[in-house]
Amino acid sequence: MRRRTRPPRPDWQAQVEGQGLIYAICQDPCNQGGPHAYWDESAYYEFSLPEVEALEEVVEELHGLCLDAVEHVVRERRYAEYGITSQRVAEVIAESWRRRAEQPSLYGRFDLAYDGTGPAKLFEYNADTPTSLIEAAGPQWFWMEQLYPAADQWNSLHERLVAAWARQKPLLPPGPVHFAHSRGDTEGEDWMTTLYLQETAEQAGIETVGIAMEDIGLDGLTGRFVDLEHRYIRSVFKLYPWEWLVEEEFGPQLLGGIDLGGGTGSTLWIEPAWKMLLSNKALLALLWELNPGHPNLLPAYLDSPRELAATGYAAKPLLGREGAGVRIVGPDGSVDRLAEWAGDPDRYGAEGHCYQQLHPLPDFDGHRPVLGAWVVDGEAAGLGIRETDDSLITHQGARFLPHLIT
Template structure:
């Protein structure tokens, strides 16, 4: 695993914009950064792929255990979500995609930092933009990336009911880039997706309806379940026949409580770090994470001998999870987090986000990768 300087393509902004990445720079600073890239050996890629597949299986076992025990309160699951979780699990509704975020230095086993199982973004960058970069800059090399093909195949395996397929999100550039890319993969799979902004989803007394007042048969929502169940219209979900993607049981996997559930299930697993709901259970140095936090907000790292490092955010008064600290590797003052994508419960690709701090925040950069040999 190496971080290598690269020569950016002279017209790279136009190249990535043509692929749908309109937010490639933030305040004049590249978010998509092809001035560097990471190289991996085939063995290192196999290590990451194996870790993600093992943890995917463990996560499903952990979810099943929470449901069987009715252990929802311990993991901060909202009361309104419980019947939705149980109904979607009993119906055996398949999950669609997710992203495991790892600490990995190429030497020691990858360590799970978190799992975004419900609304992971940076998918367009991972599946399409970095592959386009690879073909242009390193055409003789390979990449851990068959995300696009896996997504198209997964739409068929979902066995969706007949009728309108709606895709919905808020008006956020990153969310919509992910959503519109997913719509394209659904189109390539032979489906007919339509975009319906979340505020425009209707309820006619029997069904959720689209912009043409047609009952929505299936709804892909890039909107977190922990937010969705607090909305007034969530009370109608059990009454309607809409198939939700992701299914509600994914709420059990996307909170930081999953880190505790996994450690309870498999203490000492080489890809896990000790995690608990109380700081006393985890020796220092620890990392404190909000149960439903996002983009590193309100994460606090203990640093022996110096002041703790913390990011500001809106989650300070949430329940917290404590995890043993695994110091990210540092390359030229940059800290990479390696995200392994799963589609239909199988690992299929890698993305890398860098930050100048050992907490990956919303100002992190996306950098591409390739495989040596």
């Protein structure tokens, strides 16, 4: 694994925006530096084929361990450790898991620390609403084809997404699949990611309809969810976290009308409810408990840092997103101030924390990459790299860099 530099293409912004990456320039004020390039092709990462093959094995093994962890939580009813106190939510998760063979489940992204010299270490698993998909699936592939046509890339995302929809199409109830995102997305990332996934479904021969989460209505007579044309929403892919969904105004109706397979008249939600147990940082502590000493895991606990206080640790809100609310605590108890980046410092943390052993990102001449390794339909499918040089945490303003296999 090496970091290479090269001049960006003169028209790079027009090219990547034309390929769907309309947020190539990041405007988020939390970056503290004003607008900057989110897509960064002034550098790229180069891997050998054996490195990528080894990472593929790691990703698929980690995915298997995560599924084993879900089975354990459901069997032992350890929902409270995830901050899940509603009995009805727990019941929906459990039934969703028991009937998982009847429910479409599409994709997820592991965030890994790796520098080519040791085992990759798991930071977290984003399996409910993972983003940075468009740039990984499309623009970085077209970048490679244009500039390095003789090279290769760990990237079968598009083909695997279409194949996953095609394989799971028989699980869908009659009628179109609605694809929903929130209008609260100011950068356009959630909207474009949803549109892209809608396109992959259409390429698999599935009828689709786009909708905003805020436009989903409830029919007063039938108690069923409807769209703006008053059509029943029989199935919906939502780029909206489950933990937010169950707290919405219509949360009770949602929990009482979830179709857990078969299309019997309620709404089938994609991703399924059991994925709430994979995108919660409590998973990290459970994985360590069930697989102590595993070379790709970091020690992690829920009650306190325990022995990690002597070596340093990251305190992660169980439901945190994009690095918000994460604190890096050194062995002397000092808190890294740059690491306290948060779009809304009070939004996350009340639900509890996971304390994970401090494992600094690899340093490539002051640049710190994290690998986003994708899983589609249970199989390793591709790689996207986010990079920061102003923080130990990969935050919302971290840049996306392409990669090659040589």
